[in-house]
Amino acid sequence: MAIGTFLSAALRHPAVVGAIGPSSRHLAADIVGRLDARPGQLVVELGSGTGPMTRALAAVDRAFPRFAVEALPEMAAATRRAVPGVEVVEGSAAELPRFLAERGLGRIDRIVSGLPFAAWPEGLQREVLDGILAALAPDGRMVTFTYTTSPCTPAGRRFRRLLERSFARVTRGATVWANLPPAFVYVCDGPRGAA
Numbered sequence: 158m159a160i161g162t163f164l165s166a167a168l169r170h171p172a173v174v175g176a177i178g179p180s181s182r183h184l185a186a187d188i189v190g191r192l193d194a195r196p197g198q199l200v201v202e203l204g205s206g207t208g209p210m211t212r213a214l215a216a217v218d219r220a221f222p223r224f225a226v227e228a229l230p231e232m233a234a235a236t237r238r239a240v241p242g243v244e245v246v247e248g249s250a251a252e253l254p255r256f257l258a259e260r261g262l263g264r265i266d267r268i269v270s271g272l273p274f275a276a277w278p279e280g281l282q283r284e285v286l287d288g289i290l291a292a293l294a295p296d297g298r299m300v301t302f303t304y305t306t307s308p309c310t311p312a313g314r315r316f317r318r319l320l321e322r323s324f325a326r327v328t329r330g331a332t333v334w335a336n337l338p339p340a341f342v343y344v345c346d347g348p349r350g351a352a
């Protein structure tokens with residue numbers, strides 16, 4: 158059961174998982190709907206967990222995502238169960254440029270992020286954002302979700318500031334209430350330099 162895998166991982170690694178349960182299909186639909194990914198584009202998912210976003214992406218195009226990156230082996234296994242055939246790389250999203258080079262792939266067109274940025278200290282936020290900025294195409298887009306509580310926390314506010322410094326344009330999506338807890342996305346276009 159995906160929920161069992163998620164809860165067990167969240168209890169053992171709360172700081173890595175940064176959530177109490179997998180995203181709802183409503184949040185997955187919202188994030189994928191804002192991606193504007195076209196056939197043939199290179200789409201990568203970061204922090205796939207038990208795979209709700211992976212499943213929504215694969216429903217749009219079987220070539221999406223080209224691969225997912227997941228830090229926890231048990232979550233990576235859950236993504237593979239959710240979407241058989243998807244490649245899930247076990248490691249940190251900070252190493253994205255290396256994962257691309259190993260596969261002979263160029264810059265990424267679209268990134269779906271389920272990473273718990275708003276729960277992270279500044280050093281980790283910057284490290285992972287720098288990996289993303291080095292991997293995204295100049296006209297690339299990242300869509301990342303966060304919980305509605307995040308603008309109320311110092312780490313959540315810092316994350317928003319880092320995004321605004323790192324991308325030419327950052328827009329906020331509407332709150333998705335049918336998610337526990339409610340969440341919204343940041344749509345980030347046009348990577349600039351390092352965070």
Ligand SMILES: C[S@@+](CC[C@H](N)C(=O)[O-])C[C@H]1O[C@@H](n2cnc3c(N)ncnc32)[C@H](O)[C@@H]1O
Nearest residue numbers: 173174176179180204205206227228249250271
């Ligand atoms: C908030 S959960 C979201 C999971 C899933 N995308 C969803 O929407 O239900 C965050 C996920 O990111 C993974 N993660 C945390 N830090 C990571 C990192 N540096 N690189 C890759 N994955 C990471 C966690 O293990 C967890 O599965």
